[in-house]
Every structure is written in structure tokens, then in C-alpha cells.
Amino acid sequence: MQDDDDRRLCHECIGEAYLSDLVATAGVVATCTYCQNDEEPCFTLEQLADEIEGAFDRHYYRTSDQPNSYESMLQRDKESDYEFERHGELVVEVIAEAASISDDAAKDILEILEERHSDFDAAQIGEECEFDSESHYEWKDAQDHEYAREWRDIEYSLKSHSRYFNHSAEAFLSRLFSNLDGSKTRKGHPVVVIAGPEAEHKSFFRARVFHKSDDLDQALQRPDLHLGPPPAKFARAGRMNAHGISMFYGASDKGVALAEVRPPVGSRALIGEFELTRPVRLLDVSELHSVYVEGSIFDPGHVDRLGLAKFMQRLSDRITRPVMPDDETTEYLITQMIADYLARQPEPALDGILFPSVQCPGDHRNVVLFHHAARVDALPLPEGTELSSRQYMTDEDGDHSGYSVFERVPKPQPEAKPEKHAGGFGDFDIIFLSSQRPESDPREVTLRARTQSMTAHHVSGVAFTTDEYEVHRHRIERRDWQGTRAKTPPSDFDF
Secondary structure, eight states: OOOGGGOEEEGGGOOSHHHHHHHHHHOEEEOOTTTOOSSEEEEEHHHHHHHHHHHHHHHEEEOOSSOOHHHHHHHHOTTOOOOOOOSSEEHHHHHHHHHTOOHHHHHHHHHHHHHHHOOHHHHHTTOOOTTOTTOEEEEOOOOOHHHHHHHHHHHHHHHHTOSSSOHHHHHHHHHHTTTTTTOEETTSOBSEEEESTTSSOOEEEEEEEESSHHHHHHHHHOHHHHTSOOOGGGOOOOSSOOTTOOOEEEESSHHHHHHHTOOOTTOEEEEEEEEESSOEEEEEGGGGGGEEOOOOTTSTTHHHHHHHHHHHHHHHHHHHSOOOGGGHHHHTHHHHHHHHHHHTOOSSOOOEEEEEOSSSOSSOEEEEEOGGGOOBOOOOOOTTOEEEEEEEEEETTEEEEEEEEEEEOOOOOOOOOOOOOTTSOOHHHHHHHHHOOTTOOOSOOOEEEEEEEEEEEEOOOOOOOOOOOOOOOOOOOOOOGGGSSOOOOOOTTOO
């Protein structure tokens, strides 16, 4: 029979993978007390007690052995048959299950932990200590307080201290998004999704409100220029972009696209569909709500990863929460910073963010494509094409609303043979030189306007979906506190 100090457990007797590997790499070859194998690395039970104590401190809490106030009320209720049962599982069962070890080994480890935490004075008054043999434990929810505190500090810093070159914000975002490609939800969905010609999201809709007929004509004729992302000098600050940074905002549905621009009654809006010409990588914010974290409770870093996953849920809400117009200038700073950070990451780069619609909650999605992925292909118009448009149609009843675009293209001309130029330039050289225009856009084409699916809308009314609450008004007689002997201050209901 081994002395207590000599009791050991080999890695083969431990079913929990992380703890078993730890024993296999850091243990000493000795005789296992429980399987008698003398050729495998082992930990002493004291060492295993250290590991289990640390895991319990990070991931479990001891439940009360007394009913709470609500349970006590149920017990006092003569018409209730409620009987108090302590919450959680018996500590020895939790140890055995968490480490995946035998009941005998779990009991021996519990004896060590119970002795470590025993308190004579507490025992005298019947007070239970940690790892008491009758204690029960439950799983502790992940905590994200540190991430939330750091987030608040950075948000405050952006608004009032350093908007540019904010190194603390950069470091924080690096921690948040360091493993996006490896992150999946509990259902196995990736948080980085692919949109494009062969994907679920093949195209997105974009709306623009018009108050002048001339501006509307321009957009009808060239939706690639006037419905797509605005030029940098006209790009206003938005949820994901700073002023002057042109990005593509779109929606998965025409109605959502229209709602997002909030057109006033009496205005006209044009909605265009833009198809993706290539695959793009998008961070799906809605999937951050259910990121699954694999790991072991015996890994000290696992608790931090669980806290990060919980904070990501909060972050997804923060990115998409409604912002009042008067607060946009400051409240959009943090989401603009996130988008700017994600847009600058190295390969494999992200091309944009997919997020739930603020104006139309539900399954609808909005998208923002970062500047590098927001180039719209020019319409394939032959050189010399003349464009015109009409915003009305005429029939026997007179003029009425209707929209048409006319493309007048020149007659095909016979191809002229290229002239030979002195100096030895061939045909290839001429084409190459002529294509190098100063105004050319170096970005890869990502979007193409579908001219056949464009629609015009006259805004005749706006409907709101609301949650209605009654307002209760109370009248309470005022009390004269000066005339009373008691000096108790009035409550919130005294006027």
C-alpha cells in the first residue's frame, strides 16, 4: 500500500485530453496507484489537486446550501409542495466528470482539497468551506468585464483624446480579431463568409433619394456612376466610413435598401441592383453572437477566450445598434475604427462586413464593402454613345409617370489598320501606352450595375413599426414634513 504522498495517477487514466497531455509531457515515469502501470508518466495527486483547484476557481462556483428568498417563500406557502434541493452537482462527481477520471481517484483528490480548505472555526458554526465533501458546484458563466472596461476606455479616448494614431485601440482590436478565420459558431457556421457569383449573396441593392429631376436623369442614365459609391470628395461619414472614404453600402432586399436611406414623403428614390463580379470575404456580424470556443478548463488561457467570445456578442450588438442622427458624429467613431482596422489587415484580407439591418430587423442583411472592394465596373457603352432619359410616358390619356433610358450608339465603323510608328513601337506598345490614363482606377472591379433590374419609387407615405406602452399618471397628496417629528426625507413619490 502506497503512502498518501506517493499516490500517483498516470496520463492513461485521465480521459480529459488537455490534462492527460499535460501529465504526459510534464509528468514523471512512476507506478500508477490506480492501474499499476509503471511505464507511463504520472502526476502526484497533490499536483492533480493543484490543476483541479485552478480549473474550479476559473470555471465553477459553489452553490449555497440554503434556499434563497424566493425558495424560502415557497417553502412557507402552505399550498405549495415545493421541497428545496440544492443546486448543482456533488463536488466529487464534478471532479470525476471534469477530469474524466475514476471515482476512486476523484475521491482521493477531493480529500486533499478538502483538507487544504478546511477551517476549524467555520466547522464549529456549521459553515461550509470550499471542497467540502457535501458541497455542490455549478458552471460559472464566462465574464467579459475586462474587455467591456477596455472597450469603454477606448471609446472615450476616441471621442475626447486621440482620434488618429490611437495605438491602444489598435492593440485592442488586434486581440479581438486575431482569429476570425478560425472562428465558428455552435452550429459550425464560419464568421467569415464568402459572397459572390457562386455564393448565397450574389448581389446587393442600393438606393438613393432624389429631389431634382436633373440628378435623377443622371442616375437613370449612368447607375454605375450615380448609384454606386460616391467619389471621395462627396463621401459623407457613415456607420463604417469616415468622411471622404468611399465605400459601398448595400442591402439584401430592395425594401431594406429603401428604408436605410429614410426617404421623406414626396421624394423619389432609385434602387439599383449591383451584382458581385468576384468572390469577396465578409465578416458576418450576426454570427459573432454564437461563437463557439473549443478548449479545456485546465488550460489557464481558456477562460480568457470564453470571455472574448461573450464580449463578441456584445460587440455585434454595438456595431448594429440604432444611432440617433444628432449622435452619429461621435457614436460612429468606434464602428468606423473597426471597419478601418479590418480593411487594412493583410492576406487573407477582408473585403467588407455583413450586418443586420437597423431599419428592418429580422433576417435582412446590410453590407458594406471597404474602399478597396467597392469599385463598380463601367457600363459597356460604345465610344460616342449618347444617353437620354424620360421620367414620363405619354398615351391617349396624356402624360403619366414612367421611366425610360435611351442609348444611341454610333454605326459600326470598319476597323482601321494600325499605323506603324517610327521608333519601332508595335501594336502592343500603342495599346499599352494609351491605356495608362491618369484617371484610371487601380482597384479590382468588384461590382456591376444590373441596368435591367433598376426601379424608381415615389414615396407617398412612411409606416412605422412600434412597441406601444401606456403612460400612467399618478396624483399623490403632498405631506408636510416640517410639521412631523420624524426627520425621514421624502421618497421619490413625494413632491
